[in-house]
Amino acid sequence: MTDSKKSRRASGKRERLAAAAAEVLHAQGVAQTTLADIAQAAEVPVGNVYYYFKTKDELVEAAIDAHARTLGGMIAALDELPTPEERLKALLAGWVEQRELTARFGCPTGTLASELDKRADGLDRSVAAVMQTLLDWAEQQFRTMGRADARELAVALIASYQGISLLTNTFRDPGLMTTEARRLERWIDSLG
Amino acid sequence: MTDSKKSRRASGKRERLAAAAAEVLHAQGVAQTTLADIAQAAEVPVGNVYYYFKTKDELVEAAIDAHARTLGGMIAALDELPTPEERLKALLAGWVEQRELTARFGCPTGTLASELDKRADGLDRSVAAVMQTLLDWAEQQFRTMGRADARELAVALIASYQGISLLTNTFRDPGLMTTEARRLERWIDSLG
Amino acid sequence: MTDSKKSRRASGKRERLAAAAAEVLHAQGVAQTTLADIAQAAEVPVGNVYYYFKTKDELVEAAIDAHARTLGGMIAALDELPTPEERLKALLAGWVEQRELTARFGCPTGTLASELDKRADGLDRSVAAVMQTLLDWAEQQFRTMGRADARELAVALIASYQGISLLTNTFRDPGLMTTEARRLERWIDSLG
C-alpha cells in the first residue's frame, strides 16, 4: 500500500500524528521531543506510530510538511487581497496575531530551521524550502510594487520577522512583535 | 576551595573546557553535543570534566559566559570609536567578517537562545542576558545619536541581525549577510 | 473446517505461503525473515497469514514440509534409475546443478537444521526428520550395493554434501561443489 493510499484512508491518524508532531515539536524542539510525547499528544500508542512513519525523522518531515501546508494556506488567503501593500501588511498583522505563541515558542519555521540546520540529514533542506517559499512570495509582492531591489527587500522583511520572533521569544515579550510590526508597516509605506 | 580559586589555578583546564564548549556547542548545537565531544575538544578526560563542572548544564552556562566575555570585549573595542554611527557601522562590519562562520553555524547567541529557550532550566535566562547586553549597547548608540526611539531602533537592528543570520545559515549563503549589512548601513545613515 | 480441508480449497494461498516461506527462509534465514517478508513474497496480506497459520513457527513448519515434499519428489525420480550407483551419482549431479544457489544460500536442509537446532521448539525435530529421510534413502542404496557398512557410508556421503555445501556457501565458490562431487563419484565407484 502506498503512503498516499494510507493517507486517504478513514481515521486520519496519519494526519493527527503529523499535526500533533508539528505542535509538540514547535513547543519543545526536535531533540527534546520523544516519539512517546508525540504519540501521547495524538492519543496513539507508540508502537502504532511506526505503522505510519518508519522513523522519527520521517515524522519530523511530516510535521514540516504540515507546517508548509499551513503556510501555503495563509499565503493563498493573502493573495485574495487587491494590492501588494495590503498583502504585506496583512502578513504583518498575522505575525502580530501570533505574538503570544511566538513569545512562548518562537517562529515555528525559524526554530525548526535553527535546530535542524545542525543535523546532517536532509531535514534541514525541507525547512529551507519552506523558508524559500515565504521569501519568494514576499519578493513577488515587492516586485509588483515596482521595486527593482525586490529580493533584497524580501530578505530584509523576512529577516526582520525571524529576528523579532527570536527576540520576542528570548525576552518572552509579545510587545516587541507589535512594535516591530508597526515599524515595518511604516517602512512598507515608505517604499511606495 | 571556591570556584573562583579553581579558575585562578594554573592549568586553566576550566577555561579550556569553557572555550571548547562554546565552540563545539555553536557548531553542533546543545542537544547534539555530548560531554565527551567537549571533553575531547578540550583534550580533557571525560571523568575529569566533573571536577570542574558538576553538570552538563553548568558547562553550557560556562560556555555562555565565555561567549558573553567575547561579546564584552568586542563592545569595548567598538567603544574606542569616536561617534555612535561609526560604532554601529563597525558592529555591522564585524558581522560581515563572521559571515562564513554564520553561514555554517548561525549566530552563536541566536542559536543558543533558540535552542535553550525550549528548556525549563535557567540557561535561557543566561542567554537572554547576553542578548540584553547587546541590545542595551545598541540602544545607547541610538540615544547618543539623539533618537528618542532608541530602544525601538536597537530592537530593529538586533532583530535584523538575528534574522539575517538565520537566513544566512538556512541557505548557507554568506552573501545575504553582506547585502543586508549594506542596507543597514544606509539605514543608519538615514537616521542622522 | 480442518486444515486439510483448508488446503484442499481453491485459492491455494496456504500452499503459496508455504512455498514462499521455504524460498525466503532459505535465502534469508529464519531469524532474519519477518512474517511480512513471507507475506509479501506470497502476495498475501499480512493479517491474512494468520488465517492459515496460527504462528510464525507453524509457517516455518509448513516450509519444512514443503521442502520435504520437494526432496521426496527428487528421491522418487532417482528411484526410477536401474542401479544404486546410478541413483547415487544422479543425486550428486543434482547437487552440482544446484551449486549456484548453494553458493549463495547453502543447502536448504542444512541451513535450516543448523539454525533451528538452537531453538527449544519442536521445529528442529522436523528438520531432523527430513535429514533422516535422505540418510535412509542413501543407506538403502549402499545396502543394495551389498555394503554391510551401508549406514556409515550413507552418513559419510550426506556429511560430505552438507559440509561441502557449507564451504561452497562460506567461500561463495560453486566450483568447490563440482570438484567434491567428482571426488565422491570416484569414491562410489571404488566401493563396488
Add this chain to the structure above:
Amino acid sequence: MTDSKKSRRASGKRERLAAAAAEVLHAQGVAQTTLADIAQAAEVPVGNVYYYFKTKDELVEAAIDAHARTLGGMIAALDELPTPEERLKALLAGWVEQRELTARFGCPTGTLASELDKRADGLDRSVAAVMQTLLDWAEQQFRTMGRADARELAVALIASYQGISLLTNTFRDPGLMTTEARRLERWIDSLG
C-alpha cells in the same frame, strides 16, 4: 585511548566479554542471543558492554576472533607433532573429544559461518577467514605428504568435518562423530 590499550588494561573485562560471547553465541546462535545474555554470562552490566564494544556486531566479531585464537592455539599444538599423518589424526582426535559439545551446539565455526552468511555486514568474511586458516593448514599437511591434490583433499576433509558436525548436532548423536573420525583415519592412512 586505543582498543589495544584498553585490552592491555587490568580487569580483562574485554576478554571476559569476548569469551562469554563466543560461548553464548555458540550455544544459542547469534540472532537468538541478546546483549543482555552475553552481559549476564560475563557478569557485566549491560550498559558497560558498550564501553568495550560499540555495537553488538563488534562483540560478535570479537567472539569470532577469540574463536580464531583458540583455533590458532590448537593448530600450533598440532604442529609440534613430527609427521603430517600424525598431525591430521590428532586433529581428528580433537574433533572426537569435542563430540558432546558438537552434539549439543554443532561446530562453532560452522554454525557461525552458516548463520552469518545470511547477513550483509562483513562478519561473514571474518568467519570465512577462520575457515580458510583451517583449510590452509590441512592443505599444508597433505602437501607435506606429497599429494598433488592437497587442496582438494583438504577441502574434502574439512567438509567431512563440517558435515558430520551438522549431522551429529541434528541427531544429537555424538557417536556419529566417532564413527566418521575412524573412517577418516583409515582414509588418511590410505593416502600415504
Add this chain to the structure above:
DNA sequence: TATGAATGAGTCTTCATTCAT
C-alpha cells in the same frame, strides 16, 4: 586532582500477534 571504568535510565525501533470490520 586525575581518570578509566561503571551504571542505569531513557529512547528509538522492530515485529509477532491480535482485532475490528
Add this chain to the structure above:
DNA sequence: TATGAATGAAGACTCATTCAT
C-alpha cells in the same frame, strides 16, 4: 475469509553522571 490497523513486549544503543583508585 479477508485485511488494514493496533498493540505491546522486547532489544539495541546512548549518555549524563558517578565511582574507585
